[in-house]
Amino acid sequence: MNIPKFIPNWIAGVEKASVNSQSFNKLNPADGKTLFQVARSGAEDVNLAVKSCLSAQPQWAAVPPVKRGLILHDIVRTMIDKKEEIAHFVHMETGKSMNDALGEVGGAIECGLFYASEGQRLYGRTTTSGVPNKFASTIRQPVGIAGLIIAANTPIANVAWKVFPALICGNAAILKAAEDTPATAWIFGKIAHEAGLPSRVLNIIQGYGEEAGAPLVAHEDVGVISFTGSTEVGRKIQHTAGKRLAKVSLELGGKNPLIVCDDANLENAAKWILLSAFSNAGQRCASGSRIIIFDSIYEQFVNMLVDKTKELKVGNTNQDDLGPVINEKQLNNMLNAIKKATEYGGNILIGGKRLSDDKHRGGFYLEPTLIDNIDSHAEISQCELFGPIANLYKVNDYQEALDLANDSPYGLTGCIHTRSFDRANHFIQHLQAGVAVVNAGTFGSEPHMPFGGSGYSGNGTREPGTEALDIYSDLKDVYVNINPNEL
Numbered sequence: 049m050n051i052p053k054f055i056p057n058w059i060a061g062v063e064k065a066s067v068n069s070q071s072f073n074k075l076n077p078a079d080g081k082t083l084f085q086v087a088r089s090g091a092e093d094v095n096l097a098v099k100s101c102l103s104a105q106p107q108w109a110a111v112p113p114v115k116r117g118l119i120l121h122d123i124v125r126t127m128i129d130k131k132e133e134i135a136h137f138v139h140m141e142t143g144k145s146m147n148d149a150l151g152e153v154g155g156a157i158e159c160g161l162f163y164a165s166e167g168q169r170l171y172g173r174t175t176t177s178g179v180p181n182k183f184a185s186t187i188r189q190p191v192g193i194a195g196l197i198i199a200a201n202t203p204i205a206n207v208a209w210k211v212f213p214a215l216i217c218g219n220a221a222i223l224k225a226a227e228d229t230p231a232t233a234w235i236f237g238k239i240a241h242e243a244g245l246p247s248r249v250l251n252i253i254q255g256y257g258e259e260a261g262a263p264l265v266a267h268e269d270v271g272v273i274s275f276t277g278s279t280e281v282g283r284k285i286q287h288t289a290g291k292r293l294a295k296v297s298l299e300l301g302g303k304n305p306l307i308v309c310d311d312a313n314l315e316n317a318a319k320w321i322l323l324s325a326f327s328n329a330g331q332r333c334a335s336g337s338r339i340i341i342f343d344s345i346y347e348q349f350v351n352m353l354v355d356k357t358k359e360l361k362v363g364n365t366n367q368d369d370l371g372p373v374i375n376e377k378q379l380n381n382m383l384n385a386i387k388k389a390t391e392y393g394g395n396i397l398i399g400g401k402r403l404s405d406d407k408h409r410g411g412f413y414l415e416p417t418l419i420d421n422i423d424s425h426a427e428i429s430q431c432e433l434f435g436p437i438a439n440l441y442k443v444n445d446y447q448e449a450l451d452l453a454n455d456s457p458y459g460l461t462g463c464i465h466t467r468s469f470d471r472a473n474h475f476i477q478h479l480q481a482g483v484a485v486v487n488a489g490t491f492g493s494e495p496h497m498p499f500g501g502s503g504y505s506g507n508g509t510r511e512p513g514t515e516a517l518d519i520y521s522d523l524k525d526v527y528v529n530i531n532p533n534e535l
């Protein structure tokens with residue numbers, strides 16, 4: 049497959065370098081070598097994208113939603129035809145295995161199918177009125193221009209998660225790609241173009257957050273900002289967009305607890321902990337990074353976890369279980385956090401180091417890491433690391449486990465392993481998070497389900513599912529009064 053040497057923006061259906069002609073290097077996380085150059089865009093590029101959207105959006109909104117859905121179906125069909133090609137880009141720029149990349153493309157396709165079909169619904173509501181001869185209902189209208197800013201961890205899923213709902217609602221969109229995964233966004237733009245999406249409806253901007261993302265958030269003509277990324281950046285975005293009262297949806301980080309009770313199926317719990325903590329190299333907002341284990345099974349279970357972790361293979365092939373993290377800066381953040389934790393008494397049960405043998409040389413690989421003996425209020429317990437690191441905590445009973453699970457500024461997902469129906473049910477009711485799971489992992493983002501969190505994990509919005517339609521459309525109340533004397 050030909051790897052482009054330069055990844056440009058997509059503006060008004062045309063591939064464009066940034067106005068200032070600047071670019072940056074994108075490195076391969078698997079070996080640290082340069083993959084290609086990327087357009088380093090700024091406010092002028094955002095202005096061009098906004099112009100393109102302004103000229104296209106009224107016509108796009110005038111296309112009946114069912115027909116918009118058919119066009120989105122054509123994009124999905126093209127994605128299915130080019131599944132391998134998209135996966136190759138994901139594999140190449142994230143370092144995850146081809147199999148994992150293909151799985152991610154499959155998820156993006158499912159998301160696209162869901163929203164394409166929403167064109168046949170886009171329900172408003174017909175309801176009652178307190179006044180005689182008055183009929184009340186709601187209809188959905190596009191917001192206008194949607195600014196979509198995404199993280200790099202699951203690049204094609206993140207694109208699909210935002211672009212499809214924004215477009216089905218009749219908005220024109222500007223996608224600010226993650227600087228670490230520009231090529232996946234670029235190939236999606238190409239596919240949308242080839243599939244027949246009107247060319248100015250979707251614009252894709254490459255570049256760094258402060259330079260290309262911030263002007264998008266600040267732009268007066270961008271009516272809704274949907275952001276997936278860190279809590280720190282989410283706060284800045286809320287602040288800027290709040291000043292001009294734009295609609296904002298924030299999908300932020302997590303420090304997700306997974307409880308293992310004394311009555312759990314330990315084999316099943318161990319399997320899910322490894323997947324929750326280490327799949328995608330722990331670069332999931334929903335990753336299970338706080339493992340809370342009952343005292344009575346602690347030693348036995350931790351030995352089992354350590355043995356199973358030893359068997360994990362790190363690398364970017366289909367034989368490997370987890371790949372590199374996305375860039376060297378993230379890797380160094382994690383190494384520093386681990387060092388700091390050990391200075392405060394943390395005990396590394398396994399892992400903790402960068403891999404730099406022949407297979408991993410130059411790549412951004414961290415050994416899958418388990419740490420215990422850490423205070424629940426230590427920095428490593430409270431801050432998201434976004435890598436293959438999980439902390440283990442010992443508790444006496446269920447109530448202590450639940451209290452610890454809730455003792456976090458984040459509230460995205462959580463899981464319990466137990467055979468007790470009562471415990472499971474109590475946990476579902478009392479976990480402070482947007483997703484509660486029983487006897488599996490800290491996963492939970494099927495395309496038709498509302499995902500999101502509380503506290504540092506978001507601002508209360510939910511995407512995807514039909515709930516995302518509330519973000520990308522505005523409801524209008526409609527009252528029709530019939531004058532009986534004029535019948």
Ligand code: NAD
Nearest residue numbers: 198199226256257258261262277278281299300301302333
């Ligand atoms: P990040 O916040 O550094 O960057 C995310 C995106 O925001 C990038 O495109 C970046 O260029 C842009 N950005 C950075 N500064 C900006 C600014 N000032 N204005 C506008 N845009 C700006 O996050 P990251 O390290 O790339 O991604 C990891 C984070 O994403 C983790 O916290 C993870 O939990 C979170 N995440 C959340 C979800 C979810 O659904 N809740 C899903 C995936 C990832």
